[in-house]
Amino acid sequence: MPFNEEFVLRNRPRMEKIIDQSFQNLVLLMASMVAIILLGILTVIFLGSTESIARYGFKFLVQSEWNPVNDQYGAFTAIYGTLLTSLASLTLAIPLGVGTAIFITENFIHHKLRNIIGVMVELLAAIPSVVLGLWAVYIMEPFLRPSFLLIHKYLGWIPLFGSEPLGPGVAPAIIVLSIMILPIITSISRDSLNQVPKKLREASYGIGSTRWITIFRVILPAAISSITGGILLALGRAMGETMAVTMIIGNSNTFNFSIFSPGYTISAMLANQFGEADGNQVSSLMYAALVLMILTLTVNIFAQWMVKKLSLKY
Amino acid sequence: MTNNKLSFNYSSKRNITEFIFTFLSAFASIIVLMPLIFIIIYVIIKGGSELNLSLLTQLPEPPGDDLNNAGGVGNAIIGTFIVTLLAALISIPIGVGGGIYLAEYSLKGPFSKFIRFGANVLSGVPSIIAGVFIYGIIVSTRIILGSNFSAIAGGLALSILMIPTIIKTTDEGLKLVSNDLRKASIGIGASKFITIIRITLPAAFNSISTGIVLAIARASGETAPLIFTALFSFYWPSGNDMLLQPLATLSVLIYNFAMEPYEAQNQLAWGASFLLVTLILFINLLARWLSNKTMEK
Amino acid sequence: MKKQTLNTGLISNEIISLENVSISYSNVEAVRNIFCKIPRSKVTSFIGPSGCGKSTVLRAINRMNDLIETSSIKGRVIFEGIDIYDKKIDPVEIRRRIGMVFQQPNPFPKSIYENIAFGARINGYTGNMNDLVEYSLRKAAVWEECKDKLNESGYSLSGGQQQRLCIARTIAIKPEVILMDEPCSALDPISTLKIEETIHELKKSFTIIIVTHNMQQALRVSDYTAFYNAEPTSKDGGGKVGYLVEFNETEKVFNQPTQKATEDYISGKFG
């Protein structure tokens, strides 16, 4: 009978209790880091920008002159560029992403093939944005330029296409951005479509609906709120996306309506100027960063609220 | 005759509409796949052709020094490993610890709701902002032993991007562990600490490590947080204060050299892209394998 | 309360005593005003219809209810003269003295050997681990099935074997009291018999409380029986709250129940 031996830890030694308690405090501290970092980011950016806020106030948001030489700063071009590129890329990516998601959740093709497409979409998300930028500058933009020229030739009377496409500019940036957000939209739409209960589909087929009536009238409406959440997440990502855009958008603070001319986004401006800036320029860049932060936070909180449960892959 | 009425009519308006939509969705899928295919092809063609021993072992040449030869990316390869490793060392304990707190100590309270929400919000913060933040508190203040641009600053910036992902996967991985296991352990007198370390954490190991590996894959390709934290360097990382010095990474090298007007440097950027994409796809496959192993269980 | 026979004089040497215990989940009372003394080195069974709170009371005895965030308890649970819900008390120590076997077998995802060694180790066992593993497995009547595959995963056993492994795991920490919540509900009749033999054997050194739906089993293994029932909280139906109807020597409960509800339940009129 082995119980003649003792259980020496029957009375828990103080050490054990201390470890137990310290561990709990430790992980509590680590969880709090999330809040600390978030607060830290907001504080650093806000404090960094107070000078510029005091100096330029709201004029900063509507003026497009950005001139370190005579200390004049207005971020309109970058803010406009951020909103234009992200919304335009979203417009391109939504039909493509949702269309693909439908294609790989319905049984049009063999399920193995569908899986392969799904995996490829996820791999696209894994390509670093700087590599995408490199590709966009040297391969995609030269490839697309003839089509841009054609658009300019025939539709040049519209201010949006008013300038001649000569290289980096807003239009190729929009296309690169849509490539970058396609995986998010596709994967989240796919997950949401997969979560629509089977019996809804059966009910619809059961009363003689065709496949696409079922998709448009039954399946998409059932999944719409989480798809919308995914789209908002993609919008947030597009607004903050930096490298590929910086490389392809042409980095110019001169405002121009034409999407074939160079432009700017807030994040591109930060990437480009922050390292070498000083004085008022730093403060103005911080102000721009604050604007970007507020934009993405708003969109993200809204997206969080819509996606709610759909777990995070991104 | 009734038979005829029920047979498939290809020219009916309904079936044509159906076909058009099917065609459109297939077309969308093809368009979505095109960029991936073309990026991979060009990275292989333009980058793979750069692949040779000197690419892996030599230092990069400053632009304009030698118009025919830009050297290699040896220091950037090491730098990418260093800075990703630093980021992992910082973010794994914080992320896993935070996830443990959420899943094991405070499943429902308002605090954990707030932290979960915060983690989601943090994961949506643009990566360039993480760079600005670290620049603001570490680089410009020279708070770490007087150094400004440094490997540590870069690692910290990357870790901000990794923490939310790791917290969330840990939280979710632990939530999947059956409560029966916790009860079993608590029921024989194990403390909470022992229960977590010896029972629940090992049970969630696969899903947590999948999340960590994905976070690492993402961080190793990030550029924006590094351009004004780790900066860049044309030298090998060396010396005792190696981590306090600026550090070259593959991604920043690609960015810097892609924008140079010199052909040789551009070529080097392609070579570095090939290495970086290979590395990241490899890490992703590892993650996929890990998560498949989880499914099998 | 008026329905309960307190039998205060019945138990003179109690190890645990429930004093006016009421337990709620999210402020809804699940059991109310339980008074009960658990005799030392005896087997006590809890019987009663489903949902009347047997598991709830059982879990209160080693503070497993702490794991359920919504649960709260009123009244006192006295173990060896100490109120285990006192603020100073460390629930982990309570559980080292009062071990628990659950309704669903829940082995750790470790080897069979480790399943048993784990608990012994965290309790600071200083003796020969191999001996302890063999002893516990024998006691739980599962040694024969396990002895050749001690290094295989606990999951490689059948459901009934897993349950006996879990019993062995609890035996191995040599608690003073073992709580068993329907330990045989997942077992075949032969394993059930083996477990019952084990219980007979164990009561020489342990106090055992067992929840069971099987009245024959209660009759076979237990010295004392507590019969719980649930009554509607209000006249118009709605929620139900559990209470202790009758507590006595098993033989008395089954042969001369003092309460009508007990008699009905035992004769199979409801439940």
Ligand SMILES: Nc1ncnc2c1ncn2[C@@H]1O[C@H](COP(=O)(O)OP(=O)(O)OP(=O)(O)O)[C@@H](O)[C@H]1O
């Ligand atoms: N975790 C919980 N959260 C909320 N309510 C609970 C919880 N566990 C039990 N209850 C409620 O408490 C009451 C008693 O449940 P308990 O599991 O103790 O009954 P039981 O007598 O063990 O039943 P059974 O014989 O079916 O196991 C039930 O009404 C049940 O719904």
Ligand SMILES: [Mg+2]
């Ligand atoms: Mg029960």
